[in-house]
Amino acid sequence: MTDIRRTVLWMVFTISLLFLWDGWQRHNGRQSLFSPMPAATAPQAAGSAPAAQAGVPSAVTAQAAATAPAAPAVQPQRGELIEIQTDLTKATFDTLGGSLVQLELLKHADDSAARAPMKVLERSRQYAAQSGLVGVQGGAPVHNTLMTLVSTERALKDGAQQLNLRFESPEIGGIKLIKTYTFERGSYAIKVRHEAQNVGTAPVTPQLYLQLQRDASQFDAGIAQSFGAVTFTGPALYHDKIKYTKIEFKELDSKEFAGERKGQDGWVAMAQHFFVGAWLRPESGEREFYARRIANNLYTVGMVLPLSQVAPGASVSSDNLLFVGPQEEKTLAELATGFDLVKDYGIFHILAKPLFWLMDKINSVIGNWGWSIVLLVVLLKVAFYGLNASAYRSMAKMKKVNPRIMEMRERLKDKPQQMQQEMMRLYKEEKVNPLGSCLPMLLQIPFFIALYWVLLSSVEMRHAPWILWITDLSAKDPMFVLPALMTLSSLLQVWLQPAPPDPMQAKLMWIMPLAFSFMFFFFPAGLVLYWLVNNLLSIAQQWMINKQLGVQN
Numbered sequence: 001m002t003d004i005r006r007t008v009l010w011m012v013f014t015i016s017l018l019f020l021w022d023g024w025q026r027h028n029g030r031q032s033l034f035s036p037m038p039a040a041t042a043p044q045a046a047g048s049a050p051a052a053q054a055g056v057p058s059a060v061t062a063q064a065a066a067t068a069p070a071a072p073a074v075q076p077q078r079g080e081l082i083e084i085q086t087d088l089t090k091a092t093f094d095t096l097g098g099s100l101v102q103l104e105l106l107k108h109a110d111d112s113a114a115r116a117p118m119k120v121l122e123r124s125r126q127y128a129a130q131s132g133l134v135g136v137q138g139g140a141p142v143h144n145t146l147m148t149l150v151s152t153e154r155a156l157k158d159g160a161q162q163l164n165l166r167f168e169s170p171e172i173g174g175i176k177l178i179k180t181y182t183f184e185r186g187s188y189a190i191k192v193r194h195e196a197q198n199v200g201t202a203p204v205t206p207q208l209y210l211q212l213q214r215d216a217s218q219f220d221a222g223i224a225q226s227f228g229a230v231t232f233t234g235p236a237l238y239h240d241k242i243k244y245t246k247i248e249f250k251e252l253d254s255k256e257f258a259g260e261r262k263g264q265d266g267w268v269a270m271a272q273h274f275f276v277g278a279w280l281r282p283e284s285g286e287r288e289f290y291a292r293r294i295a296n297n298l299y300t301v302g303m304v305l306p307l308s309q310v311a312p313g314a315s316v317s318s319d320n321l322l323f324v325g326p327q328e329e330k331t332l333a334e335l336a337t338g339f340d341l342v343k344d345y346g347i348f349h350i351l352a353k354p355l356f357w358l359m360d361k362i363n364s365v366i367g368n369w370g371w372s373i374v375l376l377v378v379l380l381k382v383a384f385y386g387l388n389a390s391a392y393r394s395m396a397k398m399k400k401v402n403p404r405i406m407e408m409r410e411r412l413k414d415k416p417q418q419m420q421q422e423m424m425r426l427y428k429e430e431k432v433n434p435l436g437s438c439l440p441m442l443l444q445i446p447f448f449i450a451l452y453w454v455l456l457s458s459v460e461m462r463h464a465p466w467i468l469w470i471t472d473l474s475a476k477d478p479m480f481v482l483p484a485l486m487t488l489s490s491l492l493q494v495w496l497q498p499a500p501p502d503p504m505q506a507k508l509m510w511i512m513p514l515a516f517s518f519m520f521f522f523f524p525a526g527l528v529l530y531w532l533v534n535n536l537l538s539i540a541q542q543w544m545i546n547k548q549l550g551v552q553n
Helices: 002-027 062-067 222-228 329-335 346-366 369-383 385-411 416-430 438-457 481-496 503-520 525-548
Strands: 081-085 089-094 099-109 117-119 128-134 162-168 175-184 189-198 207-215 233-239 243-246 267-272 275-280 287-295 298-306 315-326
Touching: 081 162, 089 175, 099 275, 099 315, 128 175, 128 189, 128 275, 128 298, 207 267, 207 275, 207 315, 233 287, 233 298, 267 298, 315 329, 329 346, 346 369, 346 438, 369 385, 369 438, 369 525, 385 416, 438 525, 481 503, 481 525, 503 525
Parallel strands: none
Antiparallel strands: 081 089, 089 099, 099 117, 099 128, 128 207, 162 175, 175 189, 189 315, 207 298, 233 243, 233 267, 267 275, 275 315, 287 298
């Protein structure tokens, strides 16, 4: 029974860490242990025009399929780049389509040595927020139509709360498109108004498309650079029928998104580690979603919104939000239903959200994410004190009777049946449950995995310092002090546990912590800090219980 207990425990521990590691790899865009890596596509040179540069959603609806303009093979026009700056961002617009083609976050640095502002939308990745009209006979202004900038402001002035940028298109198919971007102080959500003016002689019923275009190159951040790993990037969408859906780039290489495309609410996004770009429409109403590859290594995700019929001389407008910024959970949840799901917590989302909420509350008082992790571990140990105490008492009792079991195994090694009977009698006399330490540990595994995803996914801990040399809790410890201490604490835990009677198992008990500790040298410092504090508190509790039961440590 002792061997079975240890075997079950090590199997559970091994499988849990294996799936944790595989989840880490897949989350950061690396090859899964259980599936092959897709063939890489060569990135396109920045600034070159792809074959389907227009990327106009020409077959989203039956009406659009018949009337939308075809994408030209080569983009014949070049626009002017317009830069503006607010308190949070530096944005670059292209008059070709009036599109937002680059956005730098002034309060978030990238991972270069220079710590330059983090770019989310980025020209080098052809990552842009685009929009236009379809569904009009004879064509309509789209995101490759050259537009005119009619506003003059370039910076958010001191004391001002808003900065407006207005683009106007020429008349195409009897219709003009006016885009007005409104940046607000202290917000990453940009208000975007699209106004369709009918300057023709016949009524029209246009459709507005909102889309994000991006190549499939990966965004490197913090710990994702370990082992050459790259962070996950991909299209995502949400609506009432399919809820939150992530789409791998490789899924779009052979066919466009084939899921439920029509909904009454929802949004589209390009998600990546820590940051997100998204088109949001807060009001409910009919819309149709799409995601596809539009050229080699170039993808788009978007939605089409029907507009009301516009009589000659009249206009219709649509107000939406363009969010480009960090995945701060509270902010995302306030902007749109389900938008906070962009922050990926894995399969233990139901546990991870309250854990982050608690840690966020702690940090609001302490003001340091490292110490918040430490205090959270303490609170979790208090919550599980009874379960842990039960497990450690079982371990202590096993260690106490272990010499007698060793003697029994040696004495009755040729009589396995009698040995098992004698061991069971000894367990009954000493009130020892060989499996008593397994269940409490099994119950805590989901909490560990959930906290793993909290520490991995929270942008709040990106570049967040703790003490001394730990200047980024989302990156590996540059001096490997925490992983080394964690390894020593794991070995100390093995020493406190009862030694297996089998010599091979006894060796494995010492080898396994060393093998698994290797991974922690490349895990985020915040996660290693959690594990280290958890180990130290476990050692203290085990030591105390051993003393209470008179077990020699």
